[in-house]
Amino acid sequence: MKLKVCLSLCLFSLTTSVMADNHNQTSLVNQAQTAQQQERQHNREREASFQQTEQTLREEAERLQKTKAALQKEIDSLTSQFSKNESALAKQEEKLRLETGSLGEIFGVVRQNAKTLRSDLSHSITQIDRQTYTPVVDDIVAAKSLPSLKQLNGLWQSFNEQIRASGEVAAVNIPYVDEAGIKNTEAAARLGSFGLITEQGYMNWDHNKQVAIPYLKQPDDGPTLNSIAPLLAGQTQPLIVDPSKGTLLAQLANAPTMLDRLKAGGVVGNIILGLLAIGFIIGLFRGISLAVIKQKIKVQLKTPERHGDNPLGRVLSVYDKEKHRSVEALELRLLEVVVDEQSHLEKGLSMLKLLAALAPMLGLLGTVTGMIETFQVITQFGNGDPKVMAGGISMALITTVLGLVAAMPMLLAHNILSSQAESIRTILEKQGIGLVAAQAENDQAAKDDVEQAA
Structure with missing residues (x-):
């Protein structure tokens, strides 16, 4: 009994399971059919869309072909027209060349002269009251075509006006x-x-x-x-x-004065000028002294019995004091006085000679200093602008000139003063020799008298 019940239950379960499987299979078949129908519908829609797009593209291609044909036709037409225009332009240019002849060259000459005249007029003082035809000249310069007869006449009038104004x-x-x-x-x-x-x-x-x-x-x-x-x-x-x-009047402001040239010498130039001043003072003082001494000696020569305050007077006074001595002693005493007077006569002349030799050396020093400064400026700024180097070169040249200018008068003064001192010394030596000779004659005469008396 129990076995039957179990078999019945198993059979029922199997029947239920088979019925469920059949139901599931029927549902899956229905879903697959529905999906297939939907896929077919979608494919039909896409095919329709593709056909529509193909039709649109075909129409667009036909339209573009027509546009291309139209453009090609227009290009051919324009090419043909360009060729005709180019040919016509060449003919017109040849015709213009033949008709104008040498007027083109005349236009170039006229325009060039107009440009030159306008440049002169823009800088000329005649623009104050004598530039009536300037607008005509400006029109000719700005023109791109041949000038008219009125313009040519205005250009001639402008030239004529400037000739009269000048x-x-x-x-x-x-x-x-x-x-x-x-x-x-x-x-x-x-x-x-x-x-x-x-x-x-x-x-x-x-x-x-x-x-x-x-x-x-x-x-x-x-x-x-x-x-x-x-x-x-x-x-x-x-x-x-x-x-x-x-131009020359404007350059007058740049022309240096004597004071500017002296300032360009710098410190070395000032030292040279100082030496020149010292040498001038020494030369002037010694020149006056020697002239006074020479004048006193001339007076002394006229009156030898009166011993004045001058070198010759002092020599004569020594002779009067020492005339009772021997000739040798008198000669030495006179020589001593002459040497002493000579040192007084030549006082300051050695300094004057030293200054005359020192001035050109200082000028050379200034030259070297100026060139060093010039090379320093070239190192810093290059040599493109001569004005930058002008200061050092000016100093180099000015100091050289100052040295030579200072040396020459001092050297000349030294020579002149030395000659005057030598002339005075010669007079003193002659007078001294004459006094010694006179003393020797007196001694010899006294000796002869003594011998005769014996």
Whole structure:
């Protein structure tokens, strides 16, 4: 019984399991069929989309082909038109060349001369009152085509105007900036195209600011507005003119004065000038002393019996004191006095000779110092700008000049003073020798008298 029940339960369980498996299989088949239908539907939609895209691309390709054909046709047309235009342009250029002939060269010459004239006019003082045709010249310079007859006539008139203006002296009123920087109007005379003259002298015309500025330095005996009144009245008058139209006048400010040249010598130059001053004082003092002594000696020679305060008088006074001695003793005493007087006569001359020899040596020292300074400047800044090296070179040259200038007069003074001292010493020696000879004659005469008396 129990076995039947167990078998029944097992059979029921198996039947239930088979029915469940059948149900599951039916569900899976249904899901697979549904998914397959959905896949087919999706594929159909994609195929339709692809077909639509293919149709669109085909239409776009046809449109682009038509556009390409149209563009190619337009390119061919433009190429043909360009060739025709190029041919026509070449024919027109040849026609223009044949018709213009040498006018192209004339235009180049006219334009070049117009440029030169405009450059001259922009810097000329004639722009104050004699530049009526400047706009015509500017038009010719800026033109890209052949100048018209009116322009050519204006260019000729401008040249003619400048020629006339360069040969006239005209009274003008110019804007003037004084030393305080105040701008006012002042009467002036335009001397052709060379310069402006006011009461202060020549004026520098600033063409950029259209004002006149006085030059830093005027030429010697330079003209003024009052001094050229005869020229303004139509008369002739000699006048200092700057042919460079202001360049030389501007360079006058850069021309160094004697004081500037002496300052350029530096410390060495000042020492040389000091030596020159000392030598001048010594030479002047000794020259006056020797001249006075020589004059006193001349007076003494006229009156030998009166012993004055001079070298010859002292020699004669020694003779009077020592004339009772022997000739040898008298000669030695006179020689002593002459040597003593000679030392007084030559006093200071050795110093003068030393200064004359020392001055060029100091000049050489200044030259070496200046060149060292120049080389230092070249090392620091290079040698591109001569103005940077000018200080050292100027010192080198100025000290050399100062040394030579100081040495020559001192050497000449030493020679002259030495000659004067030698002349005085010669007089003293002659007089001394004469006194010794006179003493020897007296001694010999006395000896002869004694022998005769014996």
